[in-house]
């Protein structure tokens with residue numbers, strides 16, 4: 044007997060979709076690039092993907108920015124290229140707080156199926172963004188929205204509400220052998 048032909052593509056009812064919270068943390072390399080890899084996969088499946096990068100300069104043009112722009116995946120920097128050496132911590136803090144407001148709106152709107160919050164653990168660690176509010180927003184987001192958070196030292200309260208947590212552990216890093224950051228690999 045011939046297999047019956049499907050007349051319509053199967054669309055899962057809204058209630059069946061399960062938005063996951065994924066956290067990539069730890070001191071090894073690969074957290075942000077894993078998040079971009081997931082963004083690529085989700086984009087391939089027709090999900091609406093949006094990426095926010097805490098601390099990164101708004102005008103950053105690293106490899107990921109160039110590639111994601113070609114795919115039409117919005118990626119925005121929410122910082123000023125902050126390092127501990129940067130002069131104006133107040134400005135970095137204000138940018139992170141404004142950035143969080145933008146990210147929060149995007150998550151709660153339900154318009155984006157996957158929202159990546161790259162390096163979001165740092166503003167939480169520095170106390171620039173309230174951990175309590177951050178966790179609260181993630182808990183109360185629309186049920187279909189997937190969120191990825193990356194960054195070292197993810198707070199326990201975030202891990203508690205996450206569905207999938209991966210810790211990248213440094214076994215070796217070329218940087219420790221004196222190899223400088225390589226274009227296309229590190230940025």
Ligand code: ATP
Nearest residue numbers: 070071072073074075076077213216218228229230
């Ligand atoms: P990637 O962006 O390559 O996925 P990551 O997100 O895991 O790395 P971060 O902690 O965000 O790494 O660090 C940002 C930069 O520091 C990246 O250029 C990364 O390659 C580099 N880096 C990551 N881990 C280490 C390490 N253990 N020692 C030195 N540099 C590192």
Ligand code: MG
Nearest residue numbers: 074075162193
């Ligand atoms: Mg990173």
